[in-house]
Amino acid sequence: MSLKILTVDDSRAVRIIVKKAFRSYDCEVLEASNGVEGLALAAKEQPDIILLDVTMPVMDGIEMLTKLKADPSLKSIPVIMLTAEAGRESVLRIAKLGIRDYIVKPFKEEVLIEKAGRVIDLRPADEKVSKAKRLSDTVDILVVEDKPIIIDQISKGLAHLHWKIHGVSTTGGTIDFCQKQMPDLIIISLSLPEDGAFSLFRILRAQHKTKYVPVFGLAVKTDTELQQKAQQLGFNSIVTKPIDFADLETKVAKAINLDTSERYFTYDEDYLTINLPHNTNSYMLTEVQNYMKGKIADAVDKGFYKVILDAGRLQKIDMETIKLMVQAKEICQDLTLTLILVGNEAVKGECRAYEETRNWTFFNSVDEAKNQPMGGSGAAQPEAAEIEL
Amino acid sequence: MKTTALPEKISGERLEALVTEAVDRFFTTMVGTDVLFMNSDVVEEKAAAQRDLEADEPPPAEELPIKTKGLVVAAVGFCGELDGVAYLYFTETLAENVTCGFLGMEMEDVRGNHEVVNDALGEVANMTIGTIKNTLSQFGYECRLTVPSIVRGSNFTIQSASGVHRQRFQFKLYQEVLLLDMMFKKTA
Numbered sequence: 001m002s003l004k005i006l007t008v009d010d011s012r013a014v015r016i017i018v019k020k021a022f023r024s025y026d027c028e029v030l031e032a033s034n035g036v037e038g039l040a041l042a043a044k045e046q047p048d049i050i051l052l053d054v055t056m057p058v059m060d061g062i063e064m065l066t067k068l069k070a071d072p073s074l075k076s077i078p079v080i081m082l083t084a085e086a087g088r089e090s091v092l093r094i095a096k097l098g099i100r101d102y103i104v105k106p107f108k109e110e111v112l113i114e115k116a117g118r119v120i121d122l123r124p125a126d127e128k129v130s131k132a133k134r135l136s137d138t139v140d141i142l143v144v145e146d147k148p149i150i151i152d153q154i155s156k157g158l159a160h161l162h163w164k165i166h167g168v169s170t171t172g173g174t175i176d177f178c179q180k181q182m183p184d185l186i187i188i189s190l191s192l193p194e195d196g197a198f199s200l201f202r203i204l205r206a207q208h209k210t211k212y213v214p215v216f217g218l219a220v221k222t223d224t225e226l227q228q229k230a231q232q233l234g235f236n237s238i239v240t241k242p243i244d245f246a247d248l249e250t251k252v253a254k255a256i257n258l259d260t261s262e263r264y265f266t267y268d269e270d271y272l273t274i275n276l277p278h279n280t281n282s283y284m285l286t287e288v289q290n291y292m293k294g295k296i297a298d299a300v301d302k303g304f305y306k307v308i309l310d311a312g313r314l315q316k317i318d319m320e321t322i323k324l325m326v327q328a329k330e331i332c333q334d335l336t337l338t339l340i341l342v343g344n345e346a347v348k349g350e351c352r353a354y355e356e357t358r359n360w361t362f363f364n365s366v367d368e369a370k371n372q373p374m375g376g377s378g379a380a381q382p383e384a385a386e387i388e389l
Numbered sequence: 390m391k392t393t394a395l396p397e398k399i400s401g402e403r404l405e406a407l408v409t410e411a412v413d414r415f416f417t418t419m420v421g422t423d424v425l426f427m428n429s430d431v432v433e434e435k436a437a438a439q440r441d442l443e444a445d446e447p448p449p450a451e452e453l454p455i456k457t458k459g460l461v462v463a464a465v466g467f468c469g470e471l472d473g474v475a476y477l478y479f480t481e482t483l484a485e486n487v488t489c490g491f492l493g494m495e496m497e498d499v500r501g502n503h504e505v506v507n508d509a510l511g512e513v514a515n516m517t518i519g520t521i522k523n524t525l526s527q528f529g530y531e532c533r534l535t536v537p538s539i540v541r542g543s544n545f546t547i548q549s550a551s552g553v554h555r556q557r558f559q560f561k562l563y564q565e566v567l568l569l570d571m572m573f574k575k576t577a
Contacts, residue, residue, distance in 0.1 A: 084519030086520075104523070107419075
């Protein structure tokens with residue numbers, strides 16, 4: 001449900017500015033031009049936060065605030081004062097009435113969002129439909145680690161990807177970096193001195209801009225106490241040293257909702273290839289499964305007539321992989337595409353052990369498979385070989 | 390001709406600094422445009438005798454450093470340790486440009502829309518003079534602002550009461566002159 005923000009100000013200009021500031025967030029901005037209207041609207045709508053001007057006709061902000069705090073049904077609504085009054089006495093007088101914060105006019109929109117974001121959980125309006133980054137896009141990862149050699153290791157371990165590894169060694173360095181450039185993910189060494197990792201995590205979660213950036217903790221594998229503390233605090237994931245880079249890659253991709261389909265699916269001249277990497281694990285199989293139907297449907301849309309499933313690089317095959325291959329066959333049948341399999345001896349041997357896959361035939365390479373005419377041998381099942389679009 | 394002295398603790402340079410800073414702060418923060426301070430001058434008060442001589446004659450058009458046709462003037466008063474009023478003079482075009490930048494609106498929605506422009510300029514005055522007021526309070530001159538008001542017209546003058554310090558500050562933005570006319574005196 002959208003948040004409700006009530007802005008109470010006699011200046012229509014200020015109400016317009018407030019509405020504009022929150023337009024990219026999932027919230028509804030309600031307006032009142034004086035304290036009387038503000039109280040009525042607050043009682044009716046129960047907003048999540050009230051932005052309140054001081055100087056207004058009919059009923060000023062001080063009186064409205066006093067009445068809000070005296071009403072049991074309204075007193076818990078947080079209030080931020082928006083005021084041109086910055087005098088110490090005025091601020092103290094208002095603060096005693098129980099406001100959460102105050103903003104002196106003129107103000108930057110970012111300040112308004114930052115301060116409101118500390119009180120209510122502001123989320124971007126299009127968070128759910130925001131475009132995911134692809135594997136070929138640049139991903140910025142900030143590593144907070146006081147040992148430069150670790151930063152260097154991570155850079156080298158992920159060098160095959162379009163990921164930029166930025167290294168800082170302190171909390172201050174992290175905050176400065178995030179002011180200039182928002183990373184897609186932050187990895188913090190849990191062994192920073194004086195519990196620095198945990199203080200830094202709290203700071204990142206308290207600031208609106210960094211509130212939703214995934215944060216991983218990095219710790220030695222045997223340091224379970226630190227790992228547990230990080231998990232309890234709310235770190236998104238833990239990475240243990242020595243670092244398994246394939247595992248790190250998978251975790252990062254998952255945390256930032258990376259579109260990894262291009263790792264597995266390629267469109268060639270007139271066919272789609274589904275590539276299963278040599279180190280395919282259950283997480284990767286799930287990824288392939290998630291994308292498969294859509295990608296095969298896209299292939300139909302492009303006018304393709306065949307799909308090649310290349311399992312030739314697999315070092316081992318298990319029931320999960322076979323299930324995936326069966327699923328691919330079913331989807332292709334539904335869409336009247338020819339599925340051609342490529343496999344090595346291990347894959348062929350394993351498939352012969354199962355009823356469903358016993359009669360499957362495999363080509364030895366994609367080159368052999370792609371030259372097959374439509375309906376040629378090597379299709380998943382002989383009876384499917386003649387199926388055409 | 391008599392010049393009314395500034396209240397103690399506020400020198401001419403200090404007043405100029407705090408006014409220019411307040412104007413700059415407002416326009417860069419809320420309108421997103423640079424504003425250039427050009428100069429300021431103290432407006433001298435005519436002697437009582439001279440004013441009496443002119444009483445039967447229409448006052449001469451005051452020499453303002455901006456076009457006087459089609460002005461939009463935002464005024465806001467302040468009272469407390471200092472009593473005074475400040476006026477921000479805009480031409481119609483400048484008023485509309487400032488409104489567009491301030492509210493993030495398109496010119497087609499602003500042009501000719503007096504209600505929106507008046508409200509925007511009232512808030513411009515509120516925030517700009519509010520900032521000046523807050524700085525003055527740091528020097529011990531606590532004041533409160535009145536609600537802003539807007540005057541529209543051509544070829545009019547605003548004359549001050551006796552015994553006030555009056556100073557005008559010229560700025561340039563959107564290739565036009567913005568005039569801030571401030572007059573005040575220390576309360577007895």
